[in-house]
Amino acid sequence: GAVVSQHPSRVICKSGTSVKIECRSLDFQATTMFWYRQFPKKSLMLMATSNEGSKATYEQGVEKDKFLINHASLTLSTLTVTSAHPEDSSFYICSAITSGHLGDTDTQYFGPGTRLTVL
Amino acid sequence: LAKTTQPISMDSYEGQEVNITCSHNNIATNDYITWYQQFPSQGPRFIIQGYKTKVTNEVASLFIPADRKSSTLSLPRVSLSDTAVYYCLVGDFNRDDKIIFGKGTRLHILP
Numbered sequence: 547g548a549v550v551s552q553h554p555s556r557v558i559c560k561s562g563t564s565v566k567i568e569c570r571s572l573d574f575q576a577t578t579m580f581w582y583r584q585f586p587k588k589s590l591m592l593m594a595t596s597n598e599g600s601k602a603t604y605e606q607g608v609e610k611d612k613f614l615i616n617h618a619s620l621t622l623s624t625l626t627v628t629s630a631h632p633e634d635s636s637f638y639i640c641s642a643i644t645s646g647h648l649g650d651t652d653t654q655y656f657g658p659g660t661r662l663t664v665l
Numbered sequence: 666l667a668k669t670t671q672p673i674s675m676d677s678y679e680g681q682e683v684n685i686t687c688s689h690n691n692i693a694t695n696d697y698i699t700w701y702q703q704f705p706s707q708g709p710r711f712i713i714q715g716y717k718t719k720v721t722n723e724v725a726s727l728f729i730p731a732d733r734k735s736s737t738l739s740l741p742r743v744s745l746s747d748t749a750v751y752y753c754l755v756g757d758f759n760r761d762d763k764i765i766f767g768k769g770t771r772l773h774i775l776p
Binding site: 550552580582589590591592595603605637639641643651652653654655656657658659661 | 697699701706707708709710711714716752754757758763764765766767768769
């Protein structure tokens with residue numbers, strides 16, 4: 547299957563600092579990527595849809611000024627958590643859509659996730 | 666709202682076949698059904714995807730009835746390492762539909 551990577555895999559930062567998480571599609575181009583966050587023993591919650599070359603679309607309740615998304619190329623989307631606070635501590639997961647390698651339809655592949663801990 | 670409903674949890678034993686059913690009563694004509702497996706502190710891993718009837722790959726089979734209002738993921742001869750959360754997702758990736766996760770099924774394999 548297609549490979550999506552994330553960097554870093556885990557990060558610990560102080561309250562008030564900003565953290566950037568990278569999501570890369572390694573062997574395919576993705577015009578659309580998604581960002582999710584996941585709390586312990588909960589399902590993934592969609593935060594935003596990242597579109598290459600245009601502004602991201604945020605889900606209701608997600609602050610776009612706090613979670614900055616930049617999809618600068620067809621293989622890279624970044625999520626920056628600005629002025630992070632302890633309540634932002636979570637597991638952040640990105641995904642990317644790859645077209646038709648299974649023959650019928652596009653498929654969504656996920657990155658390995660980034661564990662953010664804000665002290 | 667998520668388009669899917671699954672059992673919250675299931676238990677089974679090593680070597681058994683496990684079937685997890687997902688309900689998606691409002692599936693749209695262009696929607697595909699995709700199943701993912703997630704281990705703790707990892708991103709979801711693609712298992713299988715289908716549109717109708719039956720799809721089989723090296724790890725699982727997916728059964729979809731004619732009305733497509735449900736689907737069943739079948740895992741043959743499970744092992745302890747299959748203990749994970751399994752998610753059924755429904756959507757039209759060709760339109761870059763945003764995919765909303767349901768609660769998933771927590772599968773626990775016992776020795």
